[in-house]
Amino acid sequence: MNEGEYRALIEKRFQEAYRVAVEARRRIGSPTPEVEVLLAKDLAERVELLVGPKGVAEKIRKYFGKMSQERLAFKLAEELVSELRGKLSEEKLILQVIRTCLAVMTPPCITAAPTEGIVDAKIKRNQDGTRYLAVYFAGPIRSAGGTELASIVLLADHVRRLLDLDRYKPTDEEILRFIEELRTYQRKVSRFQYNVPEDLIEFVLRRLPVEVTGMATDRIMASSFRDLPRVETNYLRGGALRVVNDGIAGRAKKVLKLVEELGLEGWDWMKEVVERMKNLANDDEQSYLDELVGGRPFISSSNTFGGLRIRYGRSFSTGMQAVGLHPITLRILEGYLTTGTQLKLDYPGKGGIVSPVDSIEPPVVLLDDGSVLKLRSERDLERAEGKISKILFLGDILVSIGDLIENNVEIRKPGYCEEWWAEELKEKLVEAHDLPNDLLEEARLSLEDPIRRRPSVEKALRLSFSLNLPIHPEYLPFWGNVSVEDLEHLRAWIRRSVKTLKISDGQAILPYDERAKRVLTSLLIEHEVFGDGVKLPLSWFKVILACLKPFSDQMLEGDDIFSAVEKLSGIPQRDKAGSFIGARMGRPEKAAQREMSPPVNVLFPIAEAGGSSRDLMAAAREGRKVAVELAARKCGRCNTITWRERCQECGLPTTLIGFCAECGLELEYSEEATCPRCGGKVSYSRKFVVNVGEELYRALKRLSEQAPSRLKGVKGLNSVAKIPELLEKGVLRAKYGLYIYKDGTIRFDSTNAPLTHFTPRQIGVSVEKLRELGYTHDVHGRRLESPDQVLELKPQDIVIPRKAAEHLVKVSKFIDDLLVKLAGMEPFYRMKSIEDVVGKLIVALSPHTYAGVVGRVIGFTDALACFAHPIFHAAKRRDCDGDEDSIMLLLDPLINFSRLYLPGRVGGRMD
Template sequence: MPGAAEMQIHDPLLGVDVERLEREMENYQEWMDQRTEEAYNIASQARAKGLDHSLEVEIPRASDLASRTEKLLVQYLEGAKVADDIRQLLAEFDRETTAIKMATMVSKRFRENGYDLQKSIDVGLRVGLAILTEAVLVAPLEGISEVKLLANVDGTQFLSVNFAGPIRAAGGTAQALAVLIADMIRRELNVDAYKPTDGEVERVKEEFGLYRGGLQYRPPPEEVDTIVRACPVMINGEGDQDIECAGYGRVRNIEGARIRGGVLLVIGEGLCLKAPKVQRHTERLNVPGWDFISTFANKNKEKTKDEKSNKFKSRKVPRISKFMDDIIAGRPVFGAPLEPGGFRLRYGRARTSGLAAASCNAASMAAMNDFIAVGTQMKIERPGKACAITPCDIAEGPWVILRDGTFKQFNTEDAYRKEENEIKMIWDNGEIVLGYGEFMENNKNLVPSGYNHDWWAADLLDGLDSEQAVEDFCRIMVIEKATLPDGIPGLPLNQYEDMHRRFKIRRDWRDFLIAQKPNWDSCKEIAVRFSTSLPPPHNPWWLDLPIEWLPALIQAIETATVRDGNLTFIDGVKGWNAQLMDELRPESEVVLDSENLPGPSIPIEDGIFTDIPPMYWVLRMHGIVKGSALVLGLGHHHDGDDLVITTGWQALLEGLGFSLNGRAPIKIENSEQIFRDRIDSLRKASKILEDEILRKGDLEKKRSAVRIAAETNARQRGCGIAETDRIGNDAAREVADPGPKNPEEYLRSQMLEDDHQVDGIISQIRQISRLRWEHSAPVRIGCRMGRPEKSAPREKPTVHSLFPIALSGGNQRLISNAADQKDLRVQMGIRFCSVCGKKSPMINCHHRKLDSHGEGKPGEVCGGRTELRISTENENSRRRGELQTIRLDNLLEDAR
C-alpha cells in the first residue's frame, strides 16, 4: 500500500475497499448490459412487425462519446471512421478543443477524398457539434438543417449555415461554438468570409424586434449590427415562426419573409451570452476576425471591474427569487427566499432520496398541511430549480406554537398528529436535506450549513485522537467505556496498520456520535476539551435575532430565575393573546409603546437599517422575551403569565455573558456595552451609506438633465435614434462622479453592513463567550409547491395515437370532427405502398382492397408496407411533408 504518511487524513477514499466496490460496479454494469440486450431483443421483434417507421431499433448502442458520435452521424459519414481519432484527441484535449480539431480534420479529409465543398463542410460541422453535445442530442442532425455556399455581392463565395429549432437543446455554448467551428472549417477549405448587405443586417434586427418567443437574451439593435456584420459565416435558417417581416421580408440570401427562430437563438443565446467561452478559444487558437466577440465577452467584465474599483466584495449568500415566479393559486409557498421560518439547509442524502430530490422530516410534511407528500414536486431556491421530496428521519422536524403558547418541536408524524388541533402557527419548517452533489450538478457554489450533529461528530472524530481523549470523552459524557464502539477514531494515520479497519472504526464512531444527545454541561465541557462548537439544541439561531432587541433582552434576563431546570421569566408573557396570530399581518407595522407589548415593558432600540425595529410583528404579538425565545428556537411554555424556557436557555445565558449564581443569572461580561458599541457603529455606517445613496441620486438627476438637453439638441439636428442615444449618454458621462466623500469610510461602512447581514450578532457572542460558536441556521432554502398533477395521466380516455389533423378538428382538435369533413388536407410525408403501389401517408397502406368491380371493400385494407420516397423538387419534404388529401372518414371506419 502507498505510504500512509503521504495520504491526506481527509481523503474520502481512505480505507474504502475500492477493489471490491469496483468489482461490484462491474457486475452491476454487466447485469445492466444483459437486461439491455433483452430489451433490445424484444424491441427488435416488435419493430420487425412493420407497424413503425423503421424496421429496426434506431437507437444504436455505443460505449463512449467517440463511438456514439460515429453511430449518431452514420448517415452523414458514409462509412468514414472517426471514433478512433476522437478517442485520441479526447485523451489529450478537452471536449471543446476536440470538437474544433475534429471538425476541421473531418472536413479536410472529406474534401481530399473528392467530396464537394458543401458536403465536406456539412459533415465536419455535424461531427463538431456532435462532440460538443456528447452525441446524445438530435441537435447535430436536426439542429443544422442545411449548409450552403452562397455568393457575396462581390462574387466571392461564402458559407451559410441554416440553424433550426432543435439547436436549442444543444445549449448556448454549443450553438456559439458551432459558428466558430464553421468559420474554422471555411478557412481550412478556402471559402471567403461573409460580407452582409445592409438589408441582411436590418433583417436580423427586424426579426429580433418581432420575435415573440422566449429568449434568454435579446440583444439591442446595435449589438445585432456588430455581430451580423462581423461574423465571418452567415447564421441563416428557415422561417419557422408565423410572423412575417414587413420591412425586410425579401432580402438577398434569405428565403421567405418569416422569422427564423434558429438564427435568433444562435445569435442571442449563443454568441451574445457565451461570448467569453468563444473568446477563450479564438484567443488560444489565434483565429483572426473574431475580435468582435471580445466586446461582448468583456461587457459583463467591465461591470465587475467597476465594482472592483470599490474594493468591496459582499459575503452575502445571494437571494434567489426565481422559484417564486408563476405562483399558482392554491399552491402554498413554504418559505420566501432565505427567509427565517423556511426550511433550514442540511447536507446529506437519505436512502429514500434520489437525484434532484430532497428529504424532510415526516412531521414537516404533515405540518405543511399535507401539501408535501412523498414525491411532491417543489420549486426551490437553490441549488436547482425544482426537486422531488421524500421523508427521512435525519432531518429535524418543525417548530410550532400551540394555542396555549407552548413552543415545541415535533420529530415524528405521530407526535405531530396527536397535537395537530392545538397548533396555532408553524414557526419553522424544520430541515431540508440536500446532497452536496446537487450543488455540483447544478454548477452552484456551496452555501454554509448549520452546525449540527453531523459537524459535531466530524469534529469529534478527529478530536478523539488518543486513549486519554476517549477516556475524557467517557467521563464528560458520563458513558460506560464498554458501550463505546471499538478503537480510537482520530489516531494519527501512521499509527494504523490497516486502513480498512480505520475506515470501519470511524464509521462506527460517527454513527455513535451523531446519535448522542449531550446535556448542556457535557456539551460545554466537550466544546472546551475538543474545540467543538455546540450541536442543537444548545446552539440558538443567533443570526435571526435582531441586534436592536439585545439591550432589552439582556435587561429582561437580569430579572429571570432558574426553577426546576428551566429559565423562568416572571410575567414574561403578561398580556399575551393567541388570537393575534390569527390576524393577517398589516402591510406596515405601527410601533407601539413598550407598555402595550406583551411581557415586560422594556423600550426596544429603533431600527438601524430599517424605520422600525426588525421583525416588529414578532414583538407586537409576543413581546421581547417570548419573541426572542421564538426567534432563537428555544423551546418553552407558559405558566400563567410566566414564560418558562425549557431548552437551550443555558446557551442563551452563556452567549450573552451570564453565569448562574444559584437560581439567578448574573452578568459576568459587560455584554450590554458590547452590543451598544456595535449598534452605534452600525448606525454610523447606516448614515454614511444613506448619504452616498442621496449623493448618487443627485448625481443621476444632474446627469439626466444634461442627457435630455443633449438629446433634444441632437434630435433637432436630425440625428437618428441610435445617434441621439449615444450623444445623450456621452453628455451624461461628462458630468463627473467624484465618488463618496470619504471613500475609505464608505468602504468600511459597506463591509460593516455586509458583515452584519452575514453574521448578525454571532461576532459579539464570540467576543463575550470563550466557547466556539458557529451558525446554527445560516441559510434557509425558500421553496413552494410545484404542480404534481402535471405528472399524472390526465387524458380521458387516454391517448393512444397521434394523427396530424392540423386545425380541422375544431378548437378541441377532435378527430371525429375532422372526419366529418370527409376529405382531410394536411402536410404529411409521401410514402408509396410496396403491394399496390399507391401513394399513402401511412406506414401500412390504408387503401381499401378492391372487389371484382374495382370498388373498395369497406373494412378490408391493403395493409402493405409503405416506403418513404423523397421527391426531388422539394428538398424539405422529408421533414415537412407535403400537402395531401386523405379520406379520414374511411380511414376511421376501416380501423373499427
C-alpha cells in the same frame, strides 16, 4: 452479481425480446417487416448511426478517453475537414462536420440539436466580396440545451478557419432586424431564459465570426427591416434568436470557459460579455418569481430569515438538481409539496424536484398560545396540528455540491450544522490532551455518525469548554436575529427570575416577560407559554446560562453579536442561519399515460368523420366512406395502385412509390423528397376513398374480437409517406384503454427522480425476488436477508409509480394479444398483476432526443415519480429539475415503432 454479470443479464433479456420482435415484425409485416429500432452500445456508434459520416465511430474511439469531449470534437473537426474536402461540396462538408462534432460534444449523442436543430450551412458573401459562413438554426434548438447553444458557434468558427473563410460582417440593418425579432418573439411567442439588453445583443452580433440565422419557426412577421438581401425570410427565426440570446450572451460564462479550455483565438470579447451579464444578472427575486402561477405558492424568499436554509450535501434521493426538504416541512405546507413536485429556485439552478430527507433541520413554528416548537417528529406535528400561528423557520433545503459545479455558481454561505461541527471537533481532537474518557467516547461516536448522533447538552457544553469548540448546532441559537440589547434584556430577565425559578419535568419555569419572550422567539429557542409563565426545556436553559452568563458582572460588548457572545461565554460562536434560498412551487409531480390531443388508439385517418374525437366506430355506424390522403403502393404483378400492404387482386406485398409533381416520374420510396430528374417535389401519397365499416369488419374478423365501444383515429397523417397503422392494433389497444403517441408507441410519463440506495421494504419487493434480480448483498457486504438492509441501486434499474406498473400490465396484455392474434405466436409477458412487472425491461425516452435507454423495473413507489440511478437519467441527457420522461414496455417500440409514422416537419423525429 458483479457489474459484468449485470450487463450480461440485461443484454440477454434484451436479445430474447428482440428475437421475438424480429419474428413478430416478419409475420405482421406492418409497416415494414424489419425491427426499425437501431441498437448502439457506445457514443461512437450512436454518432455514426444518427449523424454520420460512415466510419466516424473508429475516429471517435481512437481519441475517446484520452482528451476532453470538447477537445475531441475540435480534433475530430480537423480530421473530417481534411478527409471530406473534395468529396463533398464545402457547404455539405461544413454541415456534416458541425453536426458530427456537436453530437460528440453533447454526450450521449441523443439530442435532436445536431440534426434537427441545425438545418443548413451556407457560404455567403460580405459586402466587400469576401466569403463567410452562415449557420441556419430551427426550432429544435432549445434554451435548456446549454451545452449545445454554447458550443455550436464555436465549432462553426473553428470549421470556418479550417476552410479559410472570412468573418461575418453584418450590416446595421441586419443587426436591427435581429434585435427587432428578439423583442417581437418575446412579446408574441415566448420568453427567453435570459433577459439580455439590446445594446449587449448588438455588441455580440457585431463580433460573431459566423452568421447565426435560420428558417422561420413562427408565422409572425418581423415588424420592420424586412426583405433584407441576406435574410431569406421575413418571419421570426426562433432557433437563431435562442442561440444568440440564451446561448452566446446568456451562457457567456460557459462559452468563455470553452474558449479558454480550447485556446480559441478571436473570442477575447467574450470577457466583456461575461462582466456585463454578471453586472446585469437578473434580480434573484425576479428570476424565480417569473411566471408565478395562481394556486402554486411562493414558499421562501432569498436571504430572508424564516425560509429554506441552504445546506450542502446529498441523500440517496437527491442530487442532479433534486433538492431535499424535511418530511415535516412538506406536511406543514398543507400538501402543496410532495415527492416529485418541482420547486422553482434562485440557486443553484432554475429549479429542482423535492425529495424528503429526515436528517436535516426541521421547521420551527409559533403556536397560537405563543409557544415555540421545533417539529422533529410526527408526535410534535400532532401536538401542533391546528394550532400553528406562524412558521418561524421552514427548515433546511439540501443542495448537492455537484449541482453548484454543474451550474458554475459560487458557494453561498451555509448555516452552521452537524457536519461542520464534526469537522471542527476532528481538528480540535488532534491537539486535545487529558480529555476525560466519557468525552473521548462521545467525540468518537459523534464523528462516526455526526448527522444522527446528538450529544446531550451537558456533554456538548463540556466538549465546547474543554476543546474551545463551537457549541453543537442542536443547542445553537440563531444569534444573528437579535441585538446585543436584546440579549442584555434576556440576561436581566434570568437574573430577576432566579428567586421564583422552578424546575419541573425537565423544564425551567420562569415568570412571563413580553420582551424576553420575543427574544426567545427570535432566537428560535423552544419554549412553552402558559398563563403568566414561560417553560424552557432544561437543555436550552443550560445553553443560555453557559453562553450568556446572566450572573456575571461582565457585559456584552460591541456591535457584532457573535463576537460579543463569544467573548462573554468563552465558547466560539457560529452563524446558524447562513443563507436562505428563493423558492416557489413549479410543476406538480406527474405520473400518467401520454395522450395526444385528442387521444388516439390507432394512426388511421378518417378526416372529419367520427366527430371531434375521430371515432371510427361512430363513422362505421353511420356507414361513412371517407376520402383521405394515404400512402401510394404498387403491386409488382398487376400494377394496381392501392394503400394496402397487400394487393387485394393478387395477394402479393405492395411497394411504396412516389410521383414527381413536376415531370410525373415514378420512384421507389426514399427519404429524399426531391425528384432526381427535374428537382421537383416528390409525393408518396394519394387520395383514396375508404369504407370505414368494411375495414373495421375485416380487422375484427381477423382478431376474433368484439367491437370496442370507441376506437379513436386521427384526422389525417402528417408523415411523409402517410402510411396508416393496422386497424387491428387500434382495436386491441382500445380493448385495454391504451393510447399511442405519434410514432405508434404507448408511453407513460412521469417525473424524473434520482436514487442511489434503497431497502426492499421501501420499494415493496421481497428479499427473495431481489436476490433473483442480483441483489445478493447489501452496501456493507452482508448477505441480503432483511427487508431493511440498504442496497446500492444498479445503474439500469428503476423504481416506478404503482400507477405506471398497472399501466404496463395493460400494455403487456395488448402485446401478448398482438403476438397471439396477429402474428400467430406464443404470448411473451403473461402478466397478471403488478408483481409480474418486476424484472421486466423497459425503454426510457426523453423529449428532444432520439435514443431510448433500456432499463429494468425492480420495484414500486407510491410517489408520482420514476426513481432511477443518476447514470440512467444522464444517459437520457436529463436531470431532475422537474423534467418528465416516458417509459415503454420493451416489446412495444420494438414491434410497433416506425420512422415511417413520424411527422415530416423539422423536429418530427424527436422523442
